[in-house]
Amino acid sequence: MARRPAPPPSSPDSPDDIELQFYEALRQADIDKLMSLWADEDEIACVHPGGPRVLGPQAVRASFESIFSHGAVDVQPEAVRRLVTHACAVHHMVERVQGLTREGPQTAYVVATNVYVRTPLGWRMLVHHASPGTDESGAELGDNGALLH
């Protein structure tokens, strides 16, 4: 798959770069890379699908270590919508997560909101809120009243 190389975490230049690295870190189960992408704030927050609110860098790190103890996460963001101001970027998307079950490969869909802020070190993640999608189609509702894919 053609994909531009990710810049080093020390010189991110856009929310998209941070997001690219975030999902790479999930696919690589790379906890240090993943945590380097978050803002240096006590108030960072993460909600995993079906889980509680996780607050602060130590608790966020522990939550991802727990996930990675089961292996990497085969996840791809899709249908990303972006709302960007000078210092803040909000991305929402559908995450397609592939897993291997007893019944074979399965695909699950997760609805996610990622919030990034511009810091002295560059753009960093502030909030990752993910919740289970309603079905396997990844469908969503748009303004025309129709299901979108």
Next chain:
Amino acid sequence: MARRPAPPPSSPDSPDDIELQFYEALRQADIDKLMSLWADEDEIACVHPGGPRVLGPQAVRASFESIFSHGAVDVQPEAVRRLVTHACAVHHMVERVQGLTREGPQTAYVVATNVYVRTPLGWRMLVHHASPGTDESGAELGDNGALLH
């Protein structure tokens, strides 16, 4: 309960004002008041607990009309955390939702992320992402590793 009066929707002066009015509108099942609090953007997004991503003003309005067809929502935000820049504010919280079931009054907890942007008309809601909490305690994980309430 002592609560400062909400300013009219035409002159909001902080994300907290918009948030106050958002939850008032839910408790009042007031669809016009509720929709007046959103940014005038095609990209506004809303995720109701367990639901799909809803995109755009018409679809967001329809989703709340569907909810209000069952009556008002007895909801109170709790444990609100705020991250504010000049033009963007991110609030995350636990929503306590009271409902009346056959077994009597029940309380459910919802984890929510609300994003606000500063517009020429004042602060407006950009994203409301709500997902089911894990249990009835409203517990969450903090940096000390302990459950918070």
